[in-house]
Amino acid sequence: MAIRKVARLGHPVLRKRAALVVNGRIGSPEINQLVQDMVETMFEYDGRGLAAPQVHESLRIVVMLWEHEKTEKKPSLLCLINPVIKPITKAMSSYWEGCLSVPGMRGKVTRPNQISLSASGIQGEKIQMDVSGFDATVIQHECDHLDGILYVDRIKDMKDFAYTDEYERYTLPGDPDSEGADE
Ligand code: ZN
Numbered sequence: 001m002a003i004r005k006v007a008r009l010g011h012p013v014l015r016k017r018a019a020l021v022v023n024g025r026i027g028s029p030e031i032n033q034l035v036q037d038m039v040e041t042m043f044e045y046d047g048r049g050l051a052a053p054q055v056h057e058s059l060r061i062v063v064m065l066w067e068h069e070k071t072e073k074k075p076s077l078l079c080l081i082n083p084v085i086k087p088i089t090k091a092m093s094s095y096w097e098g099c100l101s102v103p104g105m106r107g108k109v110t111r112p113n114q115i116s117l118s119a120s121g122i123q124g125e126k127i128q129m130d131v132s133g134f135d136a137t138v139i140q141h142e143c144d145h146l147d148g149i150l151y152v153d154r155i156k157d158m159k160d161f162a163y164t165d166e167y168e169r170y171t172l173p174g175d176p177d178s179e180g181a182d183e
Pocket of ligand 1: 098099100101141145182183
């Protein structure tokens with residue numbers, strides 16, 4: 001296992017469309033190693049999620065932690081290979097998002113509140129579920145990384161973009177959309 005260097009805003013790998021992981025590589029030692037390294041890197045930097053392009057691997061792989069919807073069906077640590085998501089509601093939610101590739105910042109982003117997710121798991125097992133709330137936001141944020149999109153691209157009003165410590169000082173108290181995490 002190894003902690004990998006995280007690509008930061010401005011590095012071209014974050015703006016590339018990541019490649020599908022071909023079937024034969026799912027479950028291979030090199031992909032398993034990458035996923036392990038991504039998990040270790042996510043924990044090291046206290047993130048809620050991490051996409052492979054953030055560690056300079058342009059592949060469609062995401063790791064994330066569930067927070068809100070822990071059930072027996074949903075493990076607390078999830079690896080998604082080749083995830084495909086689709087909004088299943090017109091309802092939108094706004095959260096203050098952060099990103100390990102844009103360290104020290106938070107921005108308010110509005111996204112569909114509920115999505116359907118299908119993906120392969122670490123051993124190629126099929127994952128299919130509906131996800132709502134902040135977990136849905138984390139998955140959408142991570143899947144954006146696979147298409148070269150960063151959350152800063154989705155901030156509608158740049159007044160809703162702040163340094164994390166100033167955000168915590170001035171915005172967090174009493175803000176209904178105050179939930180945030182580095183993803
Ligand atoms: Zn991110």
